[in-house]
Amino acid sequence: MSTPAWDALPPWMQPPRPSGWEADDLDQVPDLPRHTELIDGALIFMMSPQRSWHSRVVENLAVTLRQLAPEGFDVDREMTIKLDKINRPEPDVLAVRVPFEPDRTRYLPEEVSLVVEVVSAESAGRDRVLKPFKYAQAGIPFYWRVEDEKGLPVVHTYELDETTRAYVATGIHRDQLTVSVPYDIGMDLTSLVPRTR
Incomplete structure (x- = not known):
């Protein structure tokens, strides 16, 4: 047997x-x-090895967003959000409206202003379809999706439509990203990855 x-x-x-x-x-x-x-x-589970491009974009994006964050905002990376009883996704970068707590293991949707997913081959379907749907349903105001376009990061920005609880596209940003929500952000996207030879 x-x-x-x-x-x-x-x-x-x-x-x-x-x-x-x-x-x-x-x-x-x-x-x-x-x-x-x-x-x-x-x-x-993240089963495939993480690409250096993905790691570098996540790291540099989190640092840049944290440096630009005004009082009342903080930026974290690779922390889960407890959306409900059976959903706890882990975005690559988050901008939150709560103070830093050293022993925190997760955030709640009402604490999160922005979630960012940097797309990889392993997570593409979740990052482009499933996760934005769940983040929107949970009421998170802003969602960014970062794609690899010939080695350079391209940021697709979205804002929550409160009535439909769905994201509406607000822009596709190449080279430069300038937005006023969730706070004033201006960055050179080409600086997020090292120049290749």
Whole structure:
């Protein structure tokens, strides 16, 4: 008699209840891999190696947004947002309206003003369709999607339509990004990645 596939999983991969995983469970599982997200009750792992381009854009974007942030805003990277009981995605960069807390493990939607996803091959479908839908439904006011266009970052900006709870496109930014929301931001997008030879 063969062993069921379920029994072959490591213990930490087995849901703690018959109804599956919940958002608060991510704080309770000691062996959970870094960058684990919960989408519709399913654990999502980053399985492919991270590209240097993606890492550099995320790092430099977070630093630049933090330097430009006025009083009352803070910027974090790769922190989950507890959208509801079964959704806890991890955007690449977030601008938030709460003070820094060293032991924080997640944010709530009402604390977040902007989420940024830097698209990778592994996450493209989630970054372009699923996550913006969920962020909008949760009421997060601004969403940016960063795409790799011939090695340079291109930022697609969106603003929440409160009536429909859907994002409306507000611009596609190449080379320079200048916006007034969620706060005044002006940056040279070409500076987010090193020049290649």
